[in-house]
Amino acid sequence: MYNDKAGKVAVIYIRVSSERQVKGYSLEGQKQYLTECAIRRGMNVLRVYVEEGKSGKSIEGRTAFQEMLDDIKSGKERIDYVMVFKLSRFGRNARDVLNSLEFIMNHGVHLMCVEDGLDSSTSMGKMMITILGAVAELERENIIVQTLLGRETKAKKGGWCGGFAPYGYVIENDKLVTVPEEKEVVQIIFDKYLNKGLGYAGVATYLNKQGYKRRAAPNQKDFKFDDWTTEHIKQILSHPIYKGKMVWGRRRTEKVPGTENEYRQVWQEEYTVSDDYTHEAFVSEEDFDKIQELRAKAAKWGNFELGQSKAHLLSGILKCPTCGSSMYIDTNQWTNKDGTKRLTYSYVCSHYKKTSGSGSCERNGVSAVEVEREVIEFISKLMHNERFAADIREKLMKALDTDEIKAELEHHKSYLKKLRYNQKTLEQSLDQMDFEDKNAWRKREEKERRLDSIYDEIYETEDKIEECENRLQKSKQDAVSLEVVLELLDSFEDIYDTMSNREKRELMKALVSEIHLLPSKEQKEKQRFVKSMILNFPIDRSVLDCLRVSNQGVEVVCLLSKLK
Incomplete structure (x- = not known):
């Protein structure tokens, strides 16, 4: 039996990023494992802080983690250790790991990463936590880069890189397959805009008066209307997927300048297009390019919105x-x-x-x-x-x-x-x-x-x-x-x-x-x-x-x- 920590008071912090975590990393699995480790060391577990479905990229937004820090700061209860399964559970942003570690140690609390065998109460343990925190962040950034490169390569080869299929298609065996009745609607949209001189509103009005209905997106809740709107028309006219080639990277997540952990979706002028045709095209590349020119001219003149x-x-x-x-x-x-x-x-x-x-x-x-x-x-x-x-x-x-x-x-x-x-x-x-x-x-x-x-x-x-x-x-x-x-x-x-x-x-x-x-x-x-x-x-x-x-x-x- 471990007795080097006998009588010490510990709080346990556990986190999984999603329901798809492997069984050994589940909330209940971490909780049971860490509690048993504390008991073997003669430690008393004061409280278990549970974080479900939160990313480890920063401590912001992790309510249970913030609650734990607040309890440590208050000093109302004796806390000697914060116990986590691995350092990556404590945080995978090196700066957040070090800032949080410094914070708890300033309040007389140490960090124990059981699976990594790390204990900040020792000089060697603190040094290793510092090093591993930086390594974890580098690994995370490397994984992101590898993932993006993998998806880019997959898109170039014609593979579907995730998400819901655009209107007019369904996904079968990682490929886009045409939905005939929806293909007809998409081609009407392109034709009316390019050849009949109708704008977004005009095309939407035509479809609604002709009785064409729009299906709900798979992630759309409380689907109330199946009418066509100007926004739906705009989305279809601007999507290069209808040229028959796979595209990826039209939007990228970018860090908001001047912030630490805020990100936003930004439309990209350049994006990945597959080398070959991968699915049935609903519009020719020539007509699609003409439509984008018309859209650019309309956007330049714009519509003056009074008031x-x-x-x-x-x-x-x-x-x-x-x-x-x-x-x-x-x-x-x-x-x-x-x-x-x-x-x-x-x-x-x-x-x-x-x-x-x-x-x-x-x-x-x-x-x-x-x-x-x-x-x-x-x-x-x-x-x-x-x-x-x-x-x-x-x-x-x-x-x-x-x-x-x-x-x-x-x-x-x-x-x-x-x-x-x-x-x-x-x-x-x-x-x-x-x-x-x-x-x-x-x-x-x-x-x-x-x-x-x-x-x-x-x-x-x-x-x-x-x-x-x-x-x-x-x-x-x-x-x-x-x-x-x-x-x-x-x-x-x-x-x-x-x-x-x-x-x-x-x-x-x-x-x-x-x-x-x-x-x-x-x-x-x-x-x-x-x-x-x-x-x-x-x-x-x-x-x-x-x-x-x-x-x-x-x-x-x-x-x-x-x-x-």
Whole structure:
């Protein structure tokens, strides 16, 4: 039995990058292995931090890792060691490994990489961790380069390099195979744009009016519309895959300048094209090149979007009364009799705009000035409602009252302390057993069974503690949110009138989640636009009743009504 670390307190950090990790590297496998290693060394395992499905390229975004560092920094509990399966689990970016190692060592905590046989408490171990951290990063970069080169070579030979097949094809045996009915649609798109002079919107309108439907992409969730939009037309017209050759590398992930670990997708002017034709072409190379020239000319002239800089108050918040899609601003320019020009703004269905009016929904336009005025009046009345103010204050006080949660938390912590004591007592008893006793092995089995039961209770109690701490934190956050609303109650108009358009929009997004409109016919009958609102804060039913009377029946739903 190892006893060089007897009595030391360890936390375990385990991570796998995906569900496809081999069994020996699974979360449960790492957890069991590291726990057994700690017990053999006479160490007490304080906590296990679990990170699922996170990349090891940097510590940013690894919530469990950050939580572990925060616990070490707080110093509330004794921690002597962080145990990991391999150094690559701790981090594969050399700078992050060294920074994190320096951080924990500054707080009196060492790193133990069990599989690598490394221990930062020794000078040799610390040196090896430094060296291996740099090597791991070099290996990772080398793997990335090798992967990219491998895919580039595969694409040149005509192999499919991953992802979903473009519209018009399916993947069979790593090759693109034509879907006849979709091929027809793609060729119509190329023909209408090149030979009939139609733009993106014109082609989309033609397909929709002719009844051509679009299938959902394999990764598309909540597939709602099968209409063609200008964006779909643009994607097909610009994709060189339809020339019959395999392409790869049209987009590359590049590091954002001035950041450490932020990346973005960037379109590339040069990309890999297979040497030979690898699948059926839907358009000739000559016609494809002509289409790109036409697209470049159209992009050069562009389309002047009126009012684009204006931050419209309810864009994305208003919902179409027919299909439920978000509504966005549509701008019209009019010429007065005296020759001067004026602009009018309307909110229209976003799906209608995407399909240029040829899809399965209507325009459903409403005057931006009038609907914004109606919403602002409602919010203003809400802010000045005495019942609402009293209700918010009451909920604020309840949100601040965390005594019950704190009592529950202390109970679980006290019980955990008792379990830890029982665990330590049993472990010491196991270490001191007299194996010459004829019943020694039977006694050992019984004690190990009891120890396993204690471990289960410890894990369960730790989960309860974490749940209580999360509830406590959420209560504090809710209280802060409500306090901000309170500050707004007393001087809504004064604050609102001094805001810029963009600030007003941000305020509206903070107050209102969704606004659903009445159907066009009912808007005329009831002389109003709004059917219902979903607010982002709790509100009492009596306040709703009062507001419903004064606002002609607007239904209000509260997202946070569960907060009592």
